[in-house]
Amino acid sequence: MDISVIIPLYNEEESLPELFAWIKRVMKENGFSYEVIFVNDGSTDRSWQVIEALKQKNDEIKAIKFRRNYGKSPALFCGFRRATGNVVITMDADLQDSPDEIPELYRMITEEGYDLVSGWKKKRYDPLSKTLPTKLFNATARAISGIHNLHDFNCGLKAYRQEVIKNIEVYGEMHRYIPYLAKNAGFNKIGEKVVHHQARKYGKTKFGLNRFVNGYLDLLTLWFLSTFGIKPMHIFGFLGSVMFLLGFIAVIAVGVTKIYDMTHGNPYRLVTESPYFYLALTMMIIGTQLFLAGFIGELITRNSPERNNYQIEKEL
Numbered sequence: 001m002d003i004s005v006i007i008p009l010y011n012e013e014e015s016l017p018e019l020f021a022w023i024k025r026v027m028k029e030n031g032f033s034y035e036v037i038f039v040n041d042g043s044t045d046r047s048w049q050v051i052e053a054l055k056q057k058n059d060e061i062k063a064i065k066f067r068r069n070y071g072k073s074p075a076l077f078c079g080f081r082r083a084t085g086n087v088v089i090t091m092d093a094d095l096q097d098s099p100d101e102i103p104e105l106y107r108m109i110t111e112e113g114y115d116l117v118s119g120w121k122k123k124r125y126d127p128l129s130k131t132l133p134t135k136l137f138n139a140t141a142r143a144i145s146g147i148h149n150l151h152d153f154n155c156g157l158k159a160y161r162q163e164v165i166k167n168i169e170v171y172g173e174m175h176r177y178i179p180y181l182a183k184n185a186g187f188n189k190i191g192e193k194v195v196h197h198q199a200r201k202y203g204k205t206k207f208g209l210n211r212f213v214n215g216y217l218d219l220l221t222l223w224f225l226s227t228f229g230i231k232p233m234h235i236f237g238f239l240g241s242v243m244f245l246l247g248f249i250a251v252i253a254v255g256v257t258k259i260y261d262m263t264h265g266n267p268y269r270l271v272t273e274s275p276y277f278y279l280a281l282t283m284m285i286i287g288t289q290l291f292l293a294g295f296i297g298e299l300i301t302r303n304s305p306e307r308n309n310y311q312i313e314k315e316l
């Protein structure tokens with residue numbers, strides 16, 4: 001099969017028939033063999049009935065219905081597991097992404113050899129309250145992930161070589177960083193294509209402003225996981241050692257000063273009256289705790305089922 005289109009949806013009943021008809025037309029015009037996987041993320045409207053009705057007339061449809069609303073990432077995850085097309089395309093259900101982009105995305109993956117092509121909504125039809133923070137968000141994501149050529153990490157319209165989606169695990173709200181996940185899994189050829197964007201025609205957006213706060217926290221998590229995830233001791237042990245050493249030096253300094261003053265007839269005070277004593281104490285305690293965090297981290301990674309999961313590209 002050439003293409004799997006995965007569509008996560010939450011309360012998008014009005015858009016679905018139009019969206020599917022459009023995809024079907026594009027696929028037919030280009031002679032692609034395809035499947036469309038609808039993932040109904042616990043919709044409370046009639047989305048599922050609409051999908052059932054569509055499915056009756058169209059064998060190309062596969063659909064999953066979650067018992068409750070889990071979020072876009074879990075929906076994508078389950079779609080990815082079921083995808084069988086050589087090229088996998090994800091698309092929002094709200095008609096903001098255009099199926100007309102599919103042939104070119106497909107060509108970029110199959111002919112230009114990209115692992116992942118992300119859409120770029122260069123001209124957006126969203127309110128300013130969303131476009132402005134988005135710019136900031138993308139700049140941070142570029143800097144931290146090291147993928148400098150992407151302008152729009154969170155674009156719902158993306159295309160992947162099948163291997164990519166079978167080898168990454170989208171969870172929580174990590175759908176915003178799939179290119180970063182792909183890069184961490186060793187898929188380096190990440191490209192971008194300017195795509196048309198439309199204002200939302202039906203329904204309303206499912207993400208509020210808290211997307212930005214959560215987005216940043218998730219980015220930090222990913223950065224941490226990709227840098228120290230399998231070697232937690234390398235960060236905690238280092239910080240702990242530095243702390244402990246500084247504390248130790250300070251304690252010695254306090255002690256030596258006191259002994260010096262005592263033996264040279266200078267006025268001297270109790271060690272506990274010096275602020276440096278308390279600083280030293282605190283640093284040594286925090287240092288030890290950081291070290292312990294490192295050891296515990298190592299124990300946890302040693303038990304993680306992924307500890308020996310490697311991306312093997314070829315084998316002879």
Ligand code: UDP
Pocket residue numbers: 007008009010011012041069070071072075091092093094096156204205206207
């Ligand atoms: N979505 C979902 N589960 C959720 C929230 C959203 O499957 O919990 C889907 C939604 O139906 C849409 C896509 O994710 O197809 C993108 O959502 P939305 O259009 O609200 O995001 P925006 O375009 O405002 O970034």
Ligand code: MG
Pocket residue numbers: 092094096200205
């Ligand atoms: Mg949308």
